[in-house]
Amino acid sequence: EAGVAQSPRYKIIEKRQSVAFWCNPISGHATLYWYQQILGQGPKLLIQFQNNGVVDDSQLPKDRFSAERLKGVDSTLKIQPAKLEDSAVYLCASRAPGQGNYGYTFGSGTRLTVV
C-alpha cells in the first residue's frame, strides 16, 4: 500500500511571499488532515476534510491560510502571505474509514522556512 505523498519536501521563502503544499492520501482514505508541527512541539490540527467537505477548520488562521480538496482525493494547503512564525513542518495525514485500531498515517511532511 502506498503511503501518504507530500510535496515539496522542503521550501524556503521570504516573509510575505506565498507558498502551497500538496498532499495525496492513501487510496480509499476519505478523511484527510493537515497538521502544523513547530520544532519541539506536537502536531497541531489545521483542518480536517471528509471527502471534499471541511469537517473542522476552527484552528486554521483563515486570514492567511486556505486549503482545498476539490475532488475528495488530493489536497493543497496555501499560505498567503507567509509570516516568520509559519516556519514549521506541515504534515498531511489520512485515516482509514470506520472504527478499529486505525491510527492516522502521516506523510513525510513539508518543512517550511520563512526568512
Add this chain to the structure above:
Amino acid sequence: GQQVMQIPQYQHVQEGEDFTTYCNSSTTLSNIQWYKQRPGGHPVFLIQLVKSGEVKKQKRLTFQFGEAKKNSSLHITATQTTDVGTYFCAGAGNTPLVFGKGTRLSVIA
C-alpha cells in the same frame, strides 16, 4: 478546548534501563493513540486504546489507558538504541486527534 499534557519533556536513559512517559487529558477521551517520531521523521502510529483500564503490549512496549479515560502511559522495558525518538500521545474526544508535546527519549549505549 481539549488539552493533552505529557511528562517528562525529555528523558535520557542508559541502554537497558526502563522508560515511562505519562499523558493526561483535560477531558474524558473516547480513545487515545500513541505515535513515535524518529529524529527528522514523521509521526508513526503505534497503538490505539479505547476501553477504560485497557492494557496492551507490543514486545517491550506496554500501553495503559486510565480507568477514567483521561490519562495514559507508555512503558518501555530494557530500552535499546532503536527506541530513540519522540513519543506522542494523542487524544480523541469529539474532535480530531489532539497531540501532546511529546517526550523525547535519548538512549545512551
